[in-house]
Amino acid sequence: MLTYFRPSKSDNMLKKLSLLSIFLIISLIGFSQETPEDGLTDEERAFSDSIATVNEASEENALAMNAYNEGIKAFQAKNYSVAIQNFDKAIAGRPDFVDAYFNKGMAQIEDGEEQDAIATFDKVLSLDTNNSKSYVKKGECYTALGDYKMAIKSYDKGMKLDPTNEKTPYAMGDVYFLSENYEAAIEQFTKAIKINPDYAYAYNDRGSSYRMLENYSLAVNDYNKAASLAPKLAFIYNNIGAIKKKQKDYPGAIAAYQKAIIADAKFYLAYNNRGSIYFEQGKYAEAEKDFKAVIAMNPKYAPPYNSVSAIRFKQEKYKEAEAEASKAIKIDTNYASAYVNRGVAREMLRNQNGACSDWQKAKDLGSELGNIYLIGNCN
C-alpha cells in the first residue's frame, strides 16, 4: 500500500505566507520613492527575505509533491522505474519526505531490487525510528533474497513496534516455513490467528506446516477451517487433496481437487494434481486429459509436459517421452525431474550417454533419483 500525499497544516501555513508576500511586494512598489536605497527598513527587509525563502521552499515543495504524485501514478501503472525516478525527485525536493522514501522502497521491491529497497527502508527508519511497516517490508526483502536470518530479525523488530498487526507474525511464519523450521512456523501462525481468529491464510499456512511435519490430521483440521473462512480459495482444497494423496486416499483426493476446480475453474494446479493421481492409478488417458488442460491454461508451466513424458514412457513410446521432457526443459532449464524423465526415456532409446548426462544434470540440480540412476548406470 502506497502512502498518498495529503495537504498538511504546515502546507496551509505556506499558502498563507505566499499571499502575505504578494501583498508586501505590492506595498513595497507603492512606497518605493519614500524609502532610502531599497526603501525598506531593516525589519521590513528581514521580513521580505524570509518571505522569499519561504516562497522558494514553497515552490520546491510543490514540485516535490507533484513528483511524488506522479510517482504514485507510475507505480499504479506498474511503471516502477519511472515511479522510482519520481520518488527520487520528490526526495530531492524534500529530503525528509518519509512517505516518498517508503513508496520508493515499495517500487524497488516491485522492480525486483530488494537489496536497494532495504537501503531505502533503512533511510525511512533513520527518519522515523518507529516505522514498523518498514521493518516488515525489510523482512519481505530479506525473504526474497533468501536471507531468512535477517528477515526474522526485521519482522521481530516490526512486531515489537506494532504487536497488533497479524501480518507480521504471519510473514515471519512463512520465513520459518521456507527455512524448514516448521515448529517455529506453527508458533508464528498461531500468534497471527490469536490476533485475527478469522485469518484464513494463517490457517492454511499452519496446515501446510503440520503437513510437512506429517501430522496430517492437524493439517486437515487447519485446511478445513481455512476453507470455511474463505470458501472461494481453491488452493486450500488443493492442499486437502495433497494430504489425501499422501494417505493414498485417491477418491478423497480427487473429490478435494474437484472442489478446488469448482471454486476456481482456472486453478490449474488442481488439474495437474488430479492428473498425478490418475497416473498413479495407471489411468493414463484421464491423467493425460488433465495434464493437457493444465497446458492449455498455462502453457509456460513445465510440470505437465514432464508428466505427459512419464505417460509416454509407461506407454513405451520412448521417442515421444523424450520429446515431452525436452519441452519441459525448454520452459525451465533447471527442472530436475524433467532431466530424470528424459534420461530414463533416452536410456530406452539406447542413448546411454544422453541418459547419463541428463541424470548428471538432475543430480547437479539436487535430484536424489537422478543421483541414484547416475551411480547405478553410468561410468
Add this chain to the structure above:
Amino acid sequence: MKHFFTFFLSIVISSVFAQIVEFKASNFKDKKEEFKAIKAKLDQADEYLTLANDAVALVTNPGDNFIKALNIYLEAQKFNANSARNNMNIANCYLYTNEKYKAIEYANKAYKLNADIDPFLYFIYGQTLQLQREFKDAKSHYKTFEENAKNKYVEEYKKLMSKYKKECKYGEEIMADEKRVWVDNVTEVNSAEDDFSPSLSVDGETLIINSRRKNSHTPKNGIYDSDIYQSNWDGKKWSSPKNVGAPLNTEHDEAASALAYDGQRLLLWKTDDDGSSTIYESALNGINWGAPHAKMSYIVKKNQNTTFACYEPLDIKVHYITDKRGNRNIDFSGLMVQYDNKWGEGKSVSHKLNSKFHEESVYIHPSGEIMYFSSQGHNSMGGTDIFVSYKDELKQWGDPINLGYPINTPYDDQFFAATANGKYAYISSNREGGSGGTDIYKVTFWGQEKQVIVDSEDYLLASIAKPIKDKTIAKEVKVDQKSLTVFKGKVVDAITGKTIEASLEIVDNANGKTISTFKSNSVTGKFLLSLPAGTNYGISVKKTNYLFHSENFNLPSDGAFNMIDKTIELKNIEIGSKIALRNVFFATGSSTVTDESYPELDRLVKLLNDVPRLKIEISGHTDNQGSDKLNTKLSQERAEAVMTYVANKGISGGRMTAKGYGPSQPVANNNTSTGRQENRRTELEIIAN
C-alpha cells in the same frame, strides 16, 4: 472345376516328389563314376556321424567327428541337393557346431522332401524347432520320434530326450519371464569365425577374447587354431582386436579364460603335447604378456583336461572346468599356504552347481560372493545357458539361477565377464544373427524398472502465489548390486611425472589386515583393483630411493558403485640422484623461464616443502654448439633463474645452489640433433636429505 482342382493338385504333388533324389545308384545312371566316389565318402561320413551321435548320447565329447562328417555331406549336397537323408545329416551335424542356426534350413528341407525318411528326422527337426523357441512343436516332434523310432534308438537317446523335453518346458517358463536387458552383438570385435570367452578388467576398459579368425597358421578341417586377442575401450567402442602374439599364441589352441581383476595377469589354457589341455598363467610385463607357466601343480591335473578357469578376489583359489569325472564340471583348487604354496587337489565346487551334463565356463564376480557359470544342465532352455549362484550366509554356493532370456537362448550361451558396477557384462553365444560362429555379445542390464516422475505442486503458503514442491522424496530405489569400488590409478615420479613400477599394499584400517599387495605396471605405472565399499583403507607405496608414501582413504558405501582414480606421486630423495627437469623451458638465447615451465617447477617447490631437510643443486647444461664461455654463462644464468623462481615461492635460498656447467657434462652425443637436445637441460641433484 472339380476336375481342374484335382489336376492342379496332382501336378503340385508330382512336382514335389519329383525333387526327391536319394543317393541310390539307380538315380545316377548317367553319373555312375561320380556317384560311386561320392557314395564312398558318404559311407565314411556316416561312420563319423554315428561315432559323434553316440558320443552325444553318452554326454561325452564328440571330438571333430561332426565337422569331418559335415564337410563330406556338404560336398555331397553340391552333387545332389535333393536327398532328404543328406539334408537331415547336414542338419544333424550343424546342430553340434557353432553354426547351429544353419541346421534349420537343412532340417526344413529334409522335412519337406520326406518327413518319414527316418524317425530320427523328427528328433533333428524337433531340435531346430527348439532353437527357434517353438517349444510346443518341438516337444510334439520329440514325441513322434519316440513313437516311431526303433526301441534301440529310443533307449539310446532316452537321457537326451528327457533332457530336451525338459528344456522345452523350461524354455516356456523362461520366455514367460523375459529379462530387462539388451543383448547386443559387439560387431567391432567379432569375426566370421568363432570369437569366444571374453574376459574383462574390473574397470571395463580392457577386453581379452579368443578367436579362430584367420591367422598365419594352417587350418585343421578348415578351422583355424584359437588365438588370444586384446581390445581396449576408447570411451565409445572397442578397438579392433589385436593378436597378443608370442609367447602366448602358438600354432596350437590356446584360449584365455580370465583376466585378473587388476588386469595384470591372465589365466589361459593350452593344449599340451599329449593333446590334453592345462591351465596356464601369464603376467603382464609392462605392455607385453610374459611366457605362460602352469598355474597349478600337476596334482590338480591327474588324467584330466583342465580348461576355462577364473580368479577370485582373495587370489588363493582357482575355479576351473575339468573333465575328470567324465562330464566337464567346475572344480576348484586352493593355494595350500601351509604346504609351501602348493596347490591342493581339485574338489567339486558344489553338487548344486555341477550337473549330469557339461559345465563350460566359470567366473567369480569381484565381490567374491557371486558365481556365474554356464551349463547344459539345470533348467537350461537348450544348449548351454548361463547361470548365477550366490553365496549363502554359510558361505556356501546357492542353487543356480538361469539368467533368463534374452541372455540365454536355446543356442549355446556361455561365459560371463562383468564390469564392477554390474551394469554391463560380456558373454559368448552362437545364436542366430551374429557375425558367424560364436560371437561376443554385450549385455546391458536395465536394472529394476525405473521410476518416472510426475510432479504435483501446491500453494502451500497462501501469500506466496508460487507453486511449492513437497520435498518429501518418493520411495527409495533398490540398488541391484553389492557396493564395490574400483580403485585405479598410477604411480609417478613427483617431479618428472614419469610412471614408476612401485609396490603397493592395501590394508583394512579397521583390523590391520592386508587386503592386497601388488605392483604398478612397469611401463604405464597403472594399477587397478576392486574393493568393497564402506571401509577405511590404508595404502602404502614403496620404491627404492623414493620417499615412502602412505595415505588412507574412505570408500563410502552410499552408492552402488564408485570409481576412484588416483595418481600417487613418489618423491625421489636419494643423495646424489640427479633428476633432469625436461619440462623447464627458457626463451631462446635467454635465461627467462617460460610459462610452460611452471607446473614442473611448482612440483619441485612442493617436494621441497614436503621434505624440509632436502637440499638441492640446480644445474644448467648446454650442448657444445657455440662458445664455451657464453654457454657456461647462459647455463649459470638459467640455473639461477630457476633458483629465483623456487625461492620466490618461499623456499629458503640456503637449501639451494645454482651452477652452470655449460657443455662440460654431456649426457648424450653432441654429434646428433637429438643428442644435443638431450644435453640442453636443467637438472637437480639431491645433495642432502
